[in-house]
Amino acid sequence: MPVLVMKFGGTSVATLDRIRRAAKRVGVEVSKGYDVIVIVSAMSGETNKLVGMVEETSPFFDAREYDAVVSSGENVTAGLMALTLQEMDVPARSWQGWQVPLKTNSAHSSARIEEIPTDNISRKFGEGMKVAVVAGFQGISPEGRITTLGRGGSDTTAVAFAAAFGAERCDIYTDVDGVYTTDPRICEKARKLDKIAFEEMLELASLGAKVLQTRSVELAMRYKVRLRVLSSFEEQSDAAGTLVCDEEDIMESKVVAGVAHSRDEAKMTLVSVADRPGIAAAIFGPLAEAGVNVDMIVQNISEEGRTDMTFSLPINQITRAEKALNAAKDSGSVNFHGLVTDDRVSKVSVVGIGMRSAAGVASKMFKVLSDEGINIKVITTSEIKISVLIDRKYMELAVQALHDAFELEKEG
Amino acid sequence: MPVLVMKFGGTSVATLDRIRRAAKRVGVEVSKGYDVIVIVSAMSGETNKLVGMVEETSPFFDAREYDAVVSSGENVTAGLMALTLQEMDVPARSWQGWQVPLKTNSAHSSARIEEIPTDNISRKFGEGMKVAVVAGFQGISPEGRITTLGRGGSDTTAVAFAAAFGAERCDIYTDVDGVYTTDPRICEKARKLDKIAFEEMLELASLGAKVLQTRSVELAMRYKVRLRVLSSFEEQSDAAGTLVCDEEDIMESKVVAGVAHSRDEAKMTLVSVADRPGIAAAIFGPLAEAGVNVDMIVQNISEEGRTDMTFSLPINQITRAEKALNAAKDSGSVNFHGLVTDDRVSKVSVVGIGMRSAAGVASKMFKVLSDEGINIKVITTSEIKISVLIDRKYMELAVQALHDAFELEKEG
DSSP, X not given: OOEEEEEEOGGGGSSHHHHHHHHHHHHHHHHTTOEEEEEEOOOTTHHHHHHHHHHHHOTTOOHHHHHHHHTHHHHHHHHHHXXXXXXXXXXXXXXXXXXXXXXXXSOTTSOOEEEOOOHHHHHHHHTTOOEEEXXXXXXXXXXXXXXXXXXXXXXXXXXXXXXXXTOSEEEEEESSSSOBSSOTTTOTTOOBOSEEEHHHHHHHHHTTOTTSOHHHHHHHHHHTOOEEEEXXXXXXXXXXXXXXXXXGGOSSOOSOOEEEEEEEEEEEEEEEEEOOTTHHHHHHHHHHHTTOOOOOEEEEEOSXXXXXXXEEEEGGGHHHHHHHHHHHHHXXXXXXXXXXXXXXXXXXXXXXXXXXXXXXXXXXHHHHHHHTTOOEEEEEEETTEEEEEEEGGGHHHHHHHXXXXXXXXXXX | OOEEEEEEOGXXXXXXXXXXXXXXXXXXXXXXXXXXXEEEOOOTTHHHHHHHHHHHHOTTOOHHHHHHHHTHHHHHHHHHHHHHHHHTTOOEEEEOGGGTTOEEOSOTTSOOEEEOOOHHHHHHHHTTOOEEEEETTEEEOTTSOEEEOOTTHHHHHHHHHHHHTTOSEEEEEESSSSOBSSOTTTOTTOOBOSEEEHHHHHHHHHTTOTTSOHHHHHHHHHHTOOXXXXXXXXXXXXXXXXXXEOGGGOSSOOSOOEEEEEEEXXXXXXXXXXXXXXXXXXXXXXXXXTTOOOOOEEEEEOSTTEEEEEEEEEGGXXXXXXXXXXXXXXXXXXXXSEEEEEEEEEEEEEEOGGGGTOOOHHHHHHHHHHHTTOOEEEEEEETTEEEEEEEGGGHHHHHHXXXXXXXXXXXX
């Protein structure tokens, strides 16, 4: 029998009613002849409640105990889903991570999957079981302790199972009905994409289109797992949602697939830094140690052996960054004349694998923004993405203008 | 190092504050030089919540999935307790049932413990760990699935660990401060017992003095585990609570240790049953199959080869019993002229190992009740217990009169 992996996130299993609705979807796939592996998250709110209790108990907690506590939410959902399927006369049973066993390394709270033996579950499929319900987000370390994969790890669990079992597809059921050309709350012309390439999805995910966890997309790309994102709140056909797939599976792709944005960015400039080899490491080393997620980096050559260094970061990490940089200055490892922070910027990006072969996307983007009177503060580019930092007040306008200019409302 | 087992019930770990208080008690025992095994229940209310979700999902649930779901509450408490101890600089870690592994048979939802290997936890004690926190109530079947021991199974877990590790004592922390001569809500002269024999405790527990689960007392008696019941809500000395121990450990015991009661009983009489061999089996077989917990049974020889058969049962099982008996009558396996039900009776018992060697307890009991004008409807006796069924309205009066007559308010 072909294997299908179906993953249901927290909102899709938030109540017993919703679990029933999800189970019905599973039943439909079983009736098509699939052996189904269902990956479930904790009922929505549960993991946050458990994390809250751990943090209140122990601010600098032992991650091994944290994992043992927070993994329990998924166990509950897995059992309830198996029972629901049984009630519908679908032969099903639950597996907790250690029962599979889903083997990970020992990096508690952010463990990496090392192996998923398939014999146990495959044997049950051979015996007539139709659905294996697996608690997502969790595994077991070489020491026999429970590990978790980090928040959103259930997506990664699903893709890893799809890869291990050679599944025909991995369907991620969530509370949105697919991946859009841009955020529909900002741009009413936003259109759902039928297909998107892994690389594009990666850029969109890391840019704040929080549909899929980045790691799961990376894993899917590496193992060529066809990922489908679709809503658990609507009746679904086989063509529903958005298929995240290999570039070659997309017949004709547009130059630009989507416009992404990240609202709460900040820009920090170190004014007049000594321009010497190793200066970037001296600046960004301490920032990384302080847990600052530096994103865009631009260095301007100024004069007399001194330069200005500008970077962007999430707005809520400004204090942390300032502390780290002032400490570095005090210790003498970095010298700068001033630190200028702008906390009213946003990032807007256009993403598309078609850019690789099409020239002129950057200049078109800059012209569109210029025509709207929007000043660009920082620019970075990759093979399939161009990002700019602009004043936050222009963010919506920029997204809409770019969506129009690249005609994203039209079908591919 | 000597090993001490400490068990904390649901109300003793109901909040993070209470877990902290319990952890402090554990810390005190560690500072005395014990290696401590802590058995925890789920935070109070959690197990009921999980059971409710399972029953709503599937009225005739797969007990394997039930166990997988309801065991999760204990896992949460175990992790939180380990974290709390670590915060107090007490080296601790948590174990879930399958990690020990606490091996049981495959009787899901009411599994029996088969083996508790000690090497894993003992090695950790050898490496400097001071407290092993174990999730109570759960184990693992030969098939590798999670089992539970039935409600209240955490007491049983605690005693089994004490037996396996040769613990010096097994302290059961609960919301009462010990075992009383009778229910203090009924008789204000009720006195806390310092010591009670296993056999007495068994009779009291099964008679509704719900301090300890019957199975845990049986297990403690078999393996001679010294059990102490004490309150987690009071400062405790080494002599606090009630020690449940071997008869020989009690120097001078009173003839009667306590007066027990069970309020919601019913009495059922089958009038004029054919008095032939096998008739008792023909009556009580169908009742057992219907899940009726028959307690006292009395048969009166009447005349002409017919007899009346009377038995007591919990009041909420009357309908079930009537159905089973009428079905048996319809099938022709039992014949009786009438079925008389009295749902306004209660059971009162006096319990004490001293009865074995002292005569006259029964006649004294009957005289006390008679002096109060209380009519006895059914009598049963064992070596260490005399029980009577009386009108419910006299129950409090009977308990108080017996408590007075046997001078239970006075120290041993």
